[in-house]
Structure formats: structure tokens, C-alpha cells
Amino acid sequence: MPADYWRNRDNHVLTLAKNKAGDTYTVELINYPILDAGIDSAGNLLYLAGVGGDALWRCIDVATCMQPAQAAGALAKGHGLYIPTKFHVHARDFLVAWVNHLQSIKRKAAESGYGWLVDGSGFAFDDKIFRPTHTDTVFRGKHSDPNFTQVGELKPWQDAMQLVYGNPPLETVVASAFAAPLCELVGSSSLVMSIYSAASGVGKTTAMSLGQAVWGHPRSGMSTLADTTNSMMKMISDLRSLPIYWDELRTKDQLEKVIDLVFQVTQGKAKARLNRDSSQMESGIFTTMFIVASNLGIADTVYSQTEATQAGGLRVMEIEADALKEAMPDYQARQLMRPIQQNYGVAGATYAQWLAVNKTQVEKLLKITAKDLQDRHDFAPKERFWAMTMAALIAGAGIANHIGITRFDIRNIASRSFR
Numbered sequence: 001m002p003a004d005y006w007r008n009r010d011n012h013v014l015t016l017a018k019n020k021a022g023d024t025y026t027v028e029l030i031n032y033p034i035l036d037a038g039i040d041s042a043g044n045l046l047y048l049a050g051v052g053g054d055a056l057w058r059c060i061d062v063a064t065c066m067q068p069a070q071a072a073g074a075l076a077k078g079h080g081l082y083i084p085t086k087f088h089v090h091a092r093d094f095l096v097a098w099v100n101h102l103q104s105i106k107r108k109a110a111e112s113g114y115g116w117l118v119d120g121s122g123f124a125f126d127d128k129i130f131r132p133t134h135t136d137t138v139f140r141g142k143h144s145d146p147n148f149t150q151v152g153e154l155k156p157w158q159d160a161m162q163l164v165y166g167n168p169p170l171e172t173v174v175a176s177a178f179a180a181p182l183c184e185l186v187g188s189s190s191l192v193m194s195i196y197s198a199a200s201g202v203g204k205t206t207a208m209s210l211g212q213a214v215w216g217h218p219r220s221g222m223s224t225l226a227d228t229t230n231s232m233m234k235m236i237s238d239l240r241s242l243p244i245y246w247d248e249l250r251t252k253d254q255l256e257k258v259i260d261l262v263f264q265v266t267q268g269k270a271k272a273r274l275n276r277d278s279s280q281m282e283s284g285i286f287t288t289m290f291i292v293a294s295n296l297g298i299a300d301t302v303y304s305q306t307e308a309t310q311a312g313g314l315r316v317m318e319i320e321a322d323a324l325k326e327a328m329p330d331y332q333a334r335q336l337m338r339p340i341q342q343n344y345g346v347a348g349a350t351y352a353q354w355l356a357v358n359k360t361q362v363e364k365l366l367k368i369t370a371k372d373l374q375d376r377h378d379f380a381p382k383e384r385f386w387a388m389t390m391a392a393l394i395a396g397a398g399i400a401n402h403i404g405i406t407r408f409d410i411r412n413i414a415s416r417s418f419r
Helices: 068-076 085-104 155-163 168-182 204-213 229-239 252-267 299-304 330-341 346-357 359-377 381-402 410-414
Strands: 005-007 013-018 024-030 034-039 045-051 054-060 123-125 128-130 135-137 191-196 244-249 289-294 316-320
Touching (some): 034 085, 045 085, 054 135, 123 346, 155 204, 191 381, 204 330
Parallel strands (some): 191 289, 244 289
Antiparallel strands (some): 013 024, 128 135
């Protein structure tokens, strides 16, 4: 707190005021708990408020020309707090003093994207940073994507998983949701997996939706052909360690658009940009898995466009989807998929917390899995991206099984022939 302001035992903010007679009395400016505060990179005030039993970060742009009524409204918004008109000036003075104080003591409050933190000390998802010993509440700010959050319960998603169990290619697609956060630990830039089938009704879209629902909304969280390349790269750099799904590629133009993205994604870095003052803007860095579903596959097209380099083509692992042997009646399948529209991200939150607590064990598992794959398949150096993709898939599926999220058939996933 700045000078002349303090918090009581309930963490409410108090200050002193004078009445017309000149007598001093205490004013309660904020009647909800203030737990933490800092300044973001843009100079905005961020503060952690405890409301209704939850701790939530809020952001206020405190300008020097802020009017008293604006300040009072900003503090009251969303909290049911009423600041009497006679205290509006106190509210404005408090916000200005608070920002100046936080700037003077260099109290920063960094916004966070998703996935592994840059220093590797935790894993961010939804409004949480999971760490080995505790969980922090994080401010999302401009990196917030409402499609990627924890909503509802895990069981509806687990019930819908029976639509893919017993079909190794489809299980592999869903396993990619758990493999994506392991790409950074396996020592790679981003990787690409393609699933294809000329036949319709084999379950590719269902598997993609289930994979997407591990971390976010099964439909609105998935990428579409209407998305621009710039918006896609922005999304990928914000999600960082979370998988990116792109379904239903059919035409040549669509394939070419995705192939351009393949080259950018495998570089693991967003496009460089300049700020308004011509200074270099910080580029987003990510390490994840990009999953594409199509009728004919993308590997051949990627190879044909990369005759002089193996940088793109050899990072695409492609599998063919099997026809469903015992298809569930369509109506019954749709009834299983409907609830995940309101129940998603729970599997991802559970998985993220486990990864953060057990990161050392995960790294050991990946090393053992990679060595076993190398011993059995004798990958050439140029095939290392396929080896890393398989290691991440097998380890991710194994961890998801171990902590009770899934029941993947690891043996069948591992025995599939990839190209």
C-alpha cells in the first residue's frame, strides 16, 4: 500500500479523511480483500482481489487525467461495492498513489500465456499456474482466450471417449492433446501430426473434438480455414504448449495454406513485429504439436515443396485412419458428444497440475521411452522428429492413463506404422 493507506485484518483498504469540522475519521475505500498488486508491461494496475471465496486478478488503466467518478466505478465494477460520491476523490487519489508506489518499488505483475513458463518453474492453464509445491492465481489480460479454460466436470468427456477406444489412429489423435506439452521436454521445436482418410465417417472429427476438449471448447477452440495466418500464429504463440487442431482440409488451396503454417509452426517462433515507436516487439515462442486432419494427407505435398530441405517434411508424422468396425448408432454417438460442449478443459487442468508436480519424473520417462523407440526402430538422424513425436505420444498417453484420465491402448498406439 502507498503512504497514508493501509489494510485491516480482512485486507480491506482504509485511509483517513476529515469532516467539515476538521475532525479526522477512517474511510473504508475498498470493502473486499486486496491480496496482491503490481504493474504490467503497459503500466496498468493489476491487483488480486478475494471475492466470494475466489482470488481473481483485475486490471485498471489508471491515467493521470482519470476523473474521480471513473476511479470509483473502476474499483466497484464487478464487486458490488458502492463508493459514496463524497469519497470519489479519495478513490481517484488512492489509485494514482497506488500506481506511483508500485512503480517506485518496481513491483511488476507479469501476464502469463499458457503452458510451461519460460523458466520451467510451472505450467499455466486457465487462471492458474501449477507449481511443484503450490498453485498461483495468474492474470491473463490480453493473452486470455475464453475458449481455453476449465468448465464443468471430467466424466462427460471420459464417457465420450468410448467413441474412439479400440481404434488406434483415433486414440493417437486424442493422445496428441497430452503429448503436446511434452514436446518441449523431449527437446524439440514444434512438431506436426497428420491423420487422413479418403472415406468419410471414420471418426477423425470426433477424435479431433475430443482432443481439443482436453484443453478447451471442442468447437470454438479449434482452428478453422477462415482464420488468417496472423491470427493463427498469434493463437499458437499465446497457447505455447497446448495443441493446435485443424480439421476438414479438402481442397488444394486449403492444403497449401496449412503447409505454409507447417513451416512457421516448426520454427517455434511467431512473426517478428515492430512497436509503434519502431522498437522490436517481443516475439512469441512456443513448442507444441500441430494436428491436421484431411482426406488425402499433407505429407506428400510438404515433401514436394521441400525438395531442397528436410526442415518441414521430416517433422510431419502421418497416420491413416481406420474405418470404424462397429460403429455406434449416430444418434447415440451425438448424445455422448453433446455434454462436452459444457464440460471441457478439466482433463487438461488435471494433467497440467500433475506435470508441474512431477516434471523430473516426466523427463526421465521421456528419456526411457525415446531410448526404447530408438533401440527398436533404429531411427536415422533425419528421422529424429518422428521419433520425438512418437515418444511424446506414448509418454503422454501413458501419463494420462496413470493418473486416471484415460485408458488408452498404449501397445496398439505404439505399434502403428508411421511414415
